[in-house]
Structure formats: structure tokens, C-alpha cells
Amino acid sequence: MTGPTAGEPAPGPAPAPEPAPGPTPPAPTKPPSPSPAPGRRGRGRPSRTAAEAGPGARERILAAARREFAEHGFDRTSVRAVARAAGVDAALVHHYFGTKERVFAASIEVSFEPALGVHDVLAGDRDTIGERLARLFFGVWEDEHTRAPLLAVMRSALTNETAAGVMRTFVLRRLLERIAEGLDVPDPTLRAELAASQMLGVALLRYVLGVEPLASVDAEELVRRVAPTLQRHLTER
Numbered sequence: 001m002t003g004p005t006a007g008e009p010a011p012g013p014a015p016a017p018e019p020a021p022g023p024t025p026p027a028p029t030k031p032p033s034p035s036p037a038p039g040r041r042g043r044g045r046p047s048r049t050a051a052e053a054g055p056g057a058r059e060r061i062l063a064a065a066r067r068e069f070a071e072h073g074f075d076r077t078s079v080r081a082v083a084r085a086a087g088v089d090a091a092l093v094h095h096y097f098g099t100k101e102r103v104f105a106a107s108i109e110v111s112f113e114p115a116l117g118v119h120d121v122l123a124g125d126r127d128t129i130g131e132r133l134a135r136l137f138f139g140v141w142e143d144e145h146t147r148a149p150l151l152a153v154m155r156s157a158l159t160n161e162t163a164a165g166v167m168r169t170f171v172l173r174r175l176l177e178r179i180a181e182g183l184d185v186p187d188p189t190l191r192a193e194l195a196a197s198q199m200l201g202v203a204l205l206r207y208v209l210g211v212e213p214l215a216s217v218d219a220e221e222l223v224r225r226v227a228p229t230l231q232r233h234l235t236e237r
Contacts, residue, residue, distance in 0.1 A: 058096050060086045065107035069152035074104060074163045101162050108149045108166060118175065122182045130231025133179065134223045137199050141207055142219050154200075154208050171196050180234060194233040202226060 064085035068077045079100050083090040097103040117136045121129060140146045153170070156163030176195050180188035202222070205211040214222075 057086070057088055057092060061088060061093055061096060061103070062107050065103050066149045066152065069104060069107060069156065070148040073152070074100075074156035074160045079103065104152075104156075104163065105166050105169075108153050108170060118178045118182065121179050126183070126235060127231070129179070129183070129234060130229070131223060131227040133195070133230050133234070134199075134227040137175075137203075138219060138222055138226075141203055147207065150203070151207065154204060167200075171200065183234060185235065186237065191233050195230050198226060198229050198233065 061082060065077075065082045068082050068085055072081075077100070079093050080090050082103060083093045086093075093103060097106060121132045121136055124132065141150060153163055153167050157167040172192055176192035177189060180192045180195075185191060202214070206214050206217075206222070209215075
């Protein structure tokens, strides 16, 4: 073997071998998402506290709403106040009813459905329809279980359009207009409104304002005096 010729550089050391590839490092992992705190809720669902309210929660809400609206009126009653009185989370009230207006309407409807009395008023002698209507309407007011929601709607209707709309729907649309249409008389809507003015005027003075002696007169005497006016509005041509 011959050495390097003159003028050529000596060869350097051989390069070191590349290290063998090691294991691939694991990909970074995200920390687990924290569990939702008790009582918090996802959008559109009641909270765990609300969901655990159990059977009868809807009925408790309606009963509490009737008391709150009757005592404080529509404007001064909040969904939170209703929920607090019912012993549930406010989210559950929104879950069942959506808005305060719907809670209000439902609390009235569950106690007094005027349409159920239309058949009874129309059945029988046409000449005594005023008496049957007076007994139906004032009978609901005289019953302590159904008086509270009517007090709520009457008090609130004086200052709030939502409550006034509920009053129109229940007394006019579902009761008096159907009765007047069933009698097949001219101007049924006007007749229904005239009858409503008599009934609601008496109810306001007797049950809401407590004007004497009207507030203390016997219920039978009240029916006897109001019935002829209702009869005239509904049937006279």
C-alpha cells in the first residue's frame, strides 16, 4: 500500500455512525374538562336542582303563581318570586312556561276554564239564561279556591295590557261571545261586551274594591238583581 502523495492532505477520521432512532414521544394530551358545578344547566335544560324537583313541581309552580299574582299583581310579581314561593329553581319555571306572561295565563286557566260552562248556560230555558250565566260567573268568584286567580287577573288588568288580554280572552272570547253566538241573535259581539261590562263591573266593586253594601250582599241576592240585566243584553232584540 502506498502512502499519500506529496501535497495531498491526510484523510480525516471516519464519521461516527448515526444513533438509532428512539421511541416517538407521546402527543401532548388536553387536561380533562371540569365537570359542571351542581345547579348549573346547559342551554334549554333545567338544572340538576330543578330536575330533581320531582312529580308535582308544575302544579306547585301554578299554585304559587296564583298566590303571588293575586297578592302583588302582574307587574310586581317576578318569575324568581314565583319560583321561590314554589320551592324550585327559576330555571324550572322557564322550562315549563317560558315567560312570566305564560305563567300568568296558565295559573288562571288551571282554575277557571270558562268554555266548560258554555254548554250549561245554553242548556235549558232561553228565558232564564241570564240567571244561569250569573250563577256560573259569581259562583266562581264566591269559591275561595278559584277566587284568587280571578283577583289576580282583575287587579292586574287595570294597569297591564298582558293581564287585560288574558281577561278579554277568558271572559269575552271563551265565555260570553260563545254564549251570544249560540243564541243566534243579532250583534253577538256587542251583546257579549255589554254583558261583560255588567259582570266585571260588579266583580270589581264587590271583590276587588270591597264597596259596601255590595261587598256584603248575599250571593243569591246578587244573582237575582244582576240576572235580568244579563238576560236583556243577551236575548232582547
